[in-house]
Amino acid sequence: xxxxxxxxxxxxxxxxxxxxxxxxxxxxxxxxxxxxxxxxxxxxxxxxxxxxxxxxxxxxxxxxxxxxxxxxxxxxxxxxxxxxxxxxxxxxxxxxxxxxxxxxxxxxxxxxxxxxxxxxxxxxxxx
Numbered sequence: 057x058x059x060x061x062x063x064x065x066x067x068x069x070x071x072x073x074x075x076x077x078x079x080x081x082x083x084x085x086x087x088x089x090x091x092x093x094x095x096x097x098x099x100x101x102x103x104x105x106x107x108x109x110x111x112x113x114x115x116x117x118x119x120x121x122x123x124x125x126x127x128x129x130x131x132x133x134x135x136x137x138x139x140x141x142x143x144x145x146x147x148x149x150x151x152x153x154x155x156x157x158x159x160x161x162x163x164x165x166x167x168x169x170x171x172x173x174x175x176x177x178x179x180x181x182x183x
Contacts, residue, residue: 057158059166062150063174067181069142069149070117075180076140077111077120085180086173103172109135118142124155126165133159151177 065072074094075081082090082102092100092111099110106126113121119142123135134157141152151174158165 058156061153073117086176
């Protein structure tokens, strides 16, 4: 399964990119404990260990591709992949999230992205 979501965040692509990849920034942005750095190959966790993966492709301030899985994945299920595309100006960014190779039981992740990422991100960057 694959799906694409879009949202507008009142922040620059650079601010979103840097915050997403920094463990402390990601924690503040979402409200769930996260680890990570802006290095290709580096592993990360998010939402108190519920999500884990690694950075596959990083194009500063434009694109992030990460392997991604949650504790709900079965052991035999492959990691899924998220691609985040950032297009915008100094004060507003269109964020496009493409989530690929999602387990068939993963339709709930669509709502999860909005509830646990897009809404907290909008609130974080409004301040």
